[in-house]
Amino acid sequence: MIENWYDAAKALEWRAAAGDDPADQELAERVYTSRLIGQNPDLLMHGGGNTSVKLERPDLFGDQRQVLHVKGSGWDLDTIEAPGLPGVWLDPLLKARQLETLSDEDMVNYQRSNLLDSTSPNPSVETLLHAFLPHRYVDHTHATPFLILANLPNAAEICREIFGDRLGIVPYIMPGFDLAKAAADVYDANPAVDGLLLLQHGHFAFGDTAQESYDKIVSHSNEVAAYLGLTGVTPIGERRPAEGLQVLPMLRGVIAEVNAERDDAMPIFDLRNGDHTHTFMARPDINALATRGMASPDHVIRTKGRPLVLRRADLANRETIKAKVEGFADEYRAYFNRQAPHAKEPKTLLTPDPKHAWIEGIGIVGMGGNAKAAAAAADLAEQNIRVRAVGEDAGGFYPISEKDMFDCEYWSLEQAKLGKGTPPPFQGKVVMITGGAGAIGLATAKAFAAKGANLVLIDKDPQALDQALDQLGRWHVAHAEDITSDGAAQRAMDAAILAFGGLDIVISNAGTARSGALLDLDDAAFRQAFELNFFAHKNFATAAARVIQAQGRGGQILFNISKQAVNPGKNFGAYGTPKAATMFLMRQLTLELAGAGIRVNGVNADRIRSGLLTDDFIKERAAARGVSEDTYMGGNLLGREVQAHHVADGFVTLALSERTTGHVLTVDGGNTEAELR
Template identity: 30%
Template structure:
């Protein structure tokens, strides 16, 4: 314990990041690591302590905030395990924290406390669990890794696994303890340990490399995730996906996101036997829903908590749902957000490869359903899932924003993202995919005047997200001013094509999916003050916005029977867009004999209208603020005398 605490933590962060950067070892918050140090207790005394990864943090991005400092003696009072209940376990870990404001520690903190070594590293390495998930996994591990790696039977993470490791370690003769480099827990993963951080990491990576080499020799190919490609569904297939998402959302009591992948020619039978480790249950469930054999209402009858079990009424959304659904040619993954559903896709791709490899090595034998159930519905595991609940108002909703790469469209997309929605942005700009850096953002380069491109993009949205809940029409053009006597017919047609005709196409394509929205479809159309107060030289623009307003009013009338709300906002003088350059602003202000600031606030309220203001209004139209409103036309112009 002589090494300074800060130095040990720095080394722990380094090796944790290395481990976490390899997706064949650690996926999405999995794995954990620790370092034993000397620390100061709240009373000022020096104590033996343990830095351990916090629950759910990602080793790939590990930093000082990713680790919790615990009193080692307090942890070890729970070893060996003697019937420590969930609440007792929680209180014990809480008492052990030397910083009461720190995050919750990993549930495997007791394993790290049970081992005497300074540094302990743990992963769910694909190659290791592949070996263990075979009919005689223990013998295969010993054959492949040798005597310096000992085998522990599966035990549920927490007190049970901590006790199992404690008992196993203390049963080893002293000389064996000196020789052992790691412990393999069947159906679970690998622990390596050493008083030197780098050596512990090298032992870990070497064991995994040996396992991978053996598997490659036996299979004739490397153990790699099975890449599943995005489908290109037909309209009928897209409608089926949207119907499925609606059923899932109704069962959850909250909208969910459904990400699908094409799976023709893939043997999916192994998935029915369960995840390669129970630790993946929150992302892939105990088994998929196979639509060829059963329907959603029957899924989980033999597995989910029955009426009367104490946790039944408080199960998080994901615990009530299959997280993987196998269709005729697709695999679909369920999440509360797109980020969650994509994590499930990742884990499924690794799980398929590992399960197939185990089958080739003699048979796929993962942990029993009882073990998986015990972990999924263990209160600390449920609390871990609840801790990641997204309480944002539009969480789980899918929005499409046209013209989303700049200006008002971009502001609308930003507001929807901030409110928790998964947002798909269409724009003709090549940079639309990089408009936002968020897993909830999908940027598509779409020319809205191309009906076929629109159709393909809509069906792609359903394949990637499961459906559509919100449409924001913000794409449009404001052509150069032309008086009627000099009006260019080509400019008139182009303005109408973009501002009106393209929206007719969009409306026709999205209506079936908005009608299947689990939260009732919502449409907000960004029109213009010009629909009511046209300006000289703006015949094409004013006429197009008037036509767009009438089109949207008709949609409100026709779609109300499906619960779809269609509302309009009418901005004016929004000057923080690419259209309004400093030179143009100065020219227009001079035309009116005003300063630029006076020109920008020439409304009754003498306020500047910004894109973000329009975005906030559109977001309110998309959430439940206007839940009982359709066909409304709301100006956002600071007060315009001609409109009022």
């Protein structure tokens, strides 16, 4: 059953934080209950649901007028803030109900023309439905129990059995003006209802207070759940190590290969493999359920209308996987060719690659251009397998028709939710950084994240990794590992595959400078220096190369080499010797991996505040030379300190240099003795 999370004390805190304006206080509580809805996956998933409140605010002339604050495009309810509920003057919206027809374009323009603030995001495509209902608070959700009910063949009959006349029943109509009028007509026919069931779509509830409307959302959903015998919450998000996941990089590469429209695009994967996913895949009616469509039309833009289904036999090798992906793409093109001629205006084929997959023995995989998009697809896929299974067993899972699904998938107002524009250069790239929590590693992580990469940080300090992720955000992962330990590289690769489905770039950065004359170092200490500064680089590079080769789409290996490999420093032989070997390793791998499209490059940096070069060490060295710390750190031809972010920029430059391999980029401010040529 779905828990009611409303807390009166917290609601008062939200109101108090909004200041003295009563309207702002009420909007703040609207934000609070919107978040309660958005944070419960059994009430709301990506791609659907909205909330509103009707308030009174002064216009430019000081006259009090009614305003509808409704969810704006681009905002998610789980994290929404007050600006995500833009205000629209209510009277003009109500007047629109007099119209016989209203195009989507005119509706959007009309709503925007009545915004209180012209810089606000577009109001929801269901703004008019919120406006036409008279209640102060209106909530619209895609709760799991209601999605099951809404897609049953006898949904209206069962709704009457559960609720009697307490819910109005609205036939399926694509969201927009026509749905708003139809829903308002259903309400007007029985103003005593306290909610609406939108067949093959979702659920509306309303009330005079934020709590009342939210309470109805929860209680209505629980009444349906009780009728269907649903217990517990929908399992969402479980991802655990398992056998056989090495097939994911191969699948990832095949999808990119088949998706010829964007031949450089690698999908990011989000795996869900809890027990419920395997139970679902064991059903005998999987193939039939896969072709039915999604539980709500809003899901289709993130998941496409059907999953890629891979049985164990399909996972035998790259050729069998490719055949299934090509088959999916062919079926998608055929679907487009069937429906596009009947569209009101010309449509352009979207990329025919799958957006989620059901993989026997592996689990459910969401796919997207980045981790956020992949997670949204995976969340919806997990909700959908429960809706399909329970619905089919309760009488049948029958969502909207193919035509309705096409109309929604290719609806410009839905496509707008995905955003447009040129993707960042590293979108779709999984980047692993060893020593990722250190100064250079974290600076490099920030530089790649800023350009769209999804990161796997490797470091032996779990606490430092947590702090690094706090700075980078939720769409990246960390793996605590001593990179010199046996099997460390493979465990790190497995972590990348588990998190994102594969790997595109590894930045072998971790290292430390051990000082001391070679005559004073015993073999054990010297070997230890090689373990970190050479063998770890070699192990991570070769393990990464195997993953990248399995994908078959090329990739990159970048080494942090250090000027010591070229210009040895006194008493730094235990550091410079393995670094020199690492530079040779880079050149050797350049020769061996070029045929697989894997570029191998390195950065030579000098005198960076990291590792051995601590603030205390810098102070000591500067004092010994009788110079200031700034002068010591700027001891190069440019006379300026080289910082960690400059090294990060060097790695980014190499990663973007598509025709460069076997190159060492110097980032040292100018050091003639360390020049390579």
